[in-house]
Amino acid sequence: MSEAPRERLQASQTERNSSEKVPRPVATSAGAAANAAALSKIGEQAFQRGELVNSELAALTYGALVRQLVLDYAHPQQVNEQLDRIGYNIGLRLVDDFLARSAAPPCRSFAASAEIIARVAFRMYLGVNAKVAHIASDGSEYSILFDSNPLAEFAELPEPMKGSLWYSNVICGVIRGALEMVQYSVQARFERDILRGDDCNEIRVSLVRELEERVPTDNEI
Amino acid sequence: MDSQVVPGVPTRGAVDSTVLDFLLMELVAESVSEAFPMRTTLTAKRGVDVDRTSVPLPQWHAPNRAWMKPESAEPNQSSGTAEMPPLQRVEEAGFYVGERLVRKESERASPEQTGMTExxxxxxxxxxxxxxxxxxxxxxxxxxxxxxxxxxxxSFRWLRYVHEMPDSIGTPSWYCIFPAGLIRGVLTELGYPCAVQGVCEPAPPSVVFTVRMLSASASESATMLSDPP
Known part of the structure; x- marks a missing residue:
């Protein structure tokens, strides 16, 4: 168990070194694949342990939230921003729940957070499988790809919004908020969305900077 | 009764309950923050933006406001949801969810919903x-x-953690509004329009919802109205 984080870290480093735009040979990614499988298992176990609810209910509730924002704001771009902000608020608090319940190994590097989010967090909360792709050569950017999205289960974008609204943008906010709590300030944005007719959902996460942990100056302890 | 299934077990997919908890909290927070002064100026500013006559709205956006409460579907259609008291929007969101929840289920179940008694x-x-x-x-x-x-x-699910809530997040009854709307949505969709009120009694984890059917009083008032003076 204690070996796992180190292994994973090494795996992600080899991944980082060897990943360019070209697909990596299978042999070098064997370690990463094994690691990913282990993380998927952790995610699945956390999902099973948790209390589950009907995904339709979550989809409808999320739909109600998006609907309200669409009615309130004139421009879909503003709706995206609001969804991101709401997600950020959720992410700040969700990370505690995640660390407490997931039993996932700690993120020792930014690149390592990718597999944890994709394999464990997506599985644990949304019950879907996601994977990491398009890792930048310096490890400061990666994409999370997932096919099914329970939040968008019944959604259909009206034609005028197809080019502007990112329906599930709340997920980007959640990732941003959660990573900020583990000292990574990031940007997260949707690149592709099945609702818009793309072949899969893609969220691009890029590191802005690593935050330093400081004792607050007005600490009275 | 048994054929009119609205099954409780997740049928196709499931998500972690935390997701729903957070969504609900944000839904309440989102609507309530409308009431805060800081946000009001924003709303006012936004009101200029949301001039519904000039902005081309998607088709599903405006024309059919059947989802709105009958009493709010008053002549001043143009003001739309902006004029609604903030918590009523939560109720409306609940209604929206309840209505669709039934619709989704009845798509799968047999369409024998009509003979259902109150x-x-x-x-x-x-x-x-x-x-x-x-x-x-x-x-x-x-x-x-x-x-x-x-x-x-x-032991109402959504009120499990309410007693730990600091006062600033609101009163427990705020979190009864969404489910009250949901119940109203379900019953209305099943053919029984009603008014639902939720209160935390006697103390937070327990809750009481009072459902008042509108059909009786509505038909009464209808007959009263139909009488010529």
Whole structure:
């Protein structure tokens, strides 16, 4: 168990070194694949342990939230921003729940957070499988790809919004908020969305900077 | 009754309950923050933006406001949801969810929904919907047989953590509004328009929903209106 984080870290480093735009040979990614499988298992176990609810209910509730924002704001771009902000608020608090319940190994590097989010967090909360792709050569950017999205289960974008609204943008906010709590300030944005007719959902996460942990100056302890 | 399934077990997919908890909290926070002064100026500013005559709205956006409460569908259509008291928007969101939840289920089940009596509809709420939404059945259902039903749940899912809430996040009854709307949506969709009020009694984890059927009073007022003076 204690070996796992180190292994994973090494795996992600080899991944980082060897990943360019070209697909990596299978042999070098064997370690990463094994690691990913282990993380998927952790995610699945956390999902099973948790209390589950009907995904339709979550989809409808999320739909109600998006609907309200669409009615309130004139421009879909503003709706995206609001969804991101709401997600950020959720992410700040969700990370505690995640660390407490997931039993996932700690993120020792930014690149390592990718597999944890994709394999464990997506599985644990949304019950879907996601994977990491398009890792930048310096490890400061990666994409999370997932096919099914329970939040968008019944959604259909009206034609005028197809080019502007990112329906599930709340997920980007959640990732941003959660990573900020583990000292990574990031940007997260949707690149592709099945609702818009793309072949899969893609969220691009890029590191802005690593935050330093400081004792607050007005600490009275 | 059994053929009119609104099953409680997740049918196709499931998500972690935390997701729903957070979504609900944000839904309440989002609507309530409208009431805060800082946000009001924003709303006012936004009101200029949301000039619904000049902005081309998507088709599903405006024309059919059937989802709105009858009393809010008043002549001043242009003001739309902006004029609504903030918490009513939460209720409306609940209504929207409840209505669609039933619709989704009836798509799968046999379309034999029509013969459902008032009591059957209430049973659907207390048994099936409750299990889907809150993971258990209600603890008791009482009625005066004259269109008023009282639903009691001693450990209401969404109020589990409410006693830990700091005052700033609001009162527990805010978190009864969404489910009250949901119940109203379900019953209305099943053919029984009603008014639902939720209160935390006697203390937070337990909740009482009072359902008042509109059909009796509505037909009364309809006959009164139809009488020529």
């Amino acid at each position: 009591l059957d509809a209430l049973k659907v709420v207390c048994r099936d919907i409750w299990r889907t939404v809150f993971g258990k059945q209600v603890d008791s259902l009482k009625t005066n047989h004259r269109g008023v039903y009282v639903i009691f749940d001693a």
